Amino acid sequence: MSTRSFRELPLSPAIQATLQQLDYHEMTPIQAASLPLALAGRDLIARAKTGSGKTAAFALPLLTLLNPRWFAVQGLVLCPTRELAEQVTKEIRRLARGHDNIKVVTLCGGVPAGPQRASLEHGAHIVVGTPGRIMDHLERGALKLDGLAMLVLDEADRMLDMGFIDDIDYVVSHCPTRRQTLLFSATYPDGIARIAREFQREPEMVTIEETH
Ligand code: ADP
Ligand code: MG
Secondary structure, three states: OOOOOOHHOOHHHHHHHHHHOOOOEOOOHHHHHHHHHHHHHEEEEEEOOOOOOHHHHHHHHHHHOOOOOOOOOOOOOOHHHHHHHHHHHHHHHOOOOOOOOOOOOEOOOOOOOOHHHHHHHHHOEEEEOOHHHHHHHHHHHOOOOOOOEEEEEEEHHHHHOOOOOHHHHHHHHHOOOOEEEEEEOOOOHHHHHHHHHHHHOOOEEEEEEOOO
């Protein structure tokens, strides 16, 4: 079936070429369900299991939305762990390689903050990191989110399990209210419904059930 082809999406020729090079020919089910809505600017609650291609489901709309000529943080991705933040950064960089100079900075705990501040000073389009360290950089004024167009909560259920809700609240309070907010989660506990109500605007719910 060709209905899951990336070709039908409003993506730039540069991104289409990168997807071809990466052998991304068909969208995964969560991508097919999320991408048309996210590219149309909708807020989303997207539920699908691990390994289903959720990173591209938010990275492609983010790369489409941002202006590479403007050196401001336009996308912020919150992840539960450093390992996941590094994986997300890697995937965004792969998908961004057809663009000139999209800078992605990873901000996680467990490593010195000084070099992270230096990276931010040089300018970043996208920040990926864990809530606590991002909060630290906001508190110190090293990170500014006034130009943010898209906020992504990746593995939101895990972030809640790990007790990051206060840090997330703090970070979101520093984001412009006019923004697109995408929430990705494997499960949908009450806490997720609550943050969706608080942080999102008329979110569309997209669920890919596990098939056994
Ligand atoms: P999730 O966040 O849902 O756990 P990932 O975004 O990490 O999943 O994707 C899992 C793997 O699938 C990655 O190696 C990614 O490069 C690959 N992938 C994602 N989308 C596609 C696609 N449409 N076609 C082929 N491979 C894909
Ligand atoms: Mg993921």
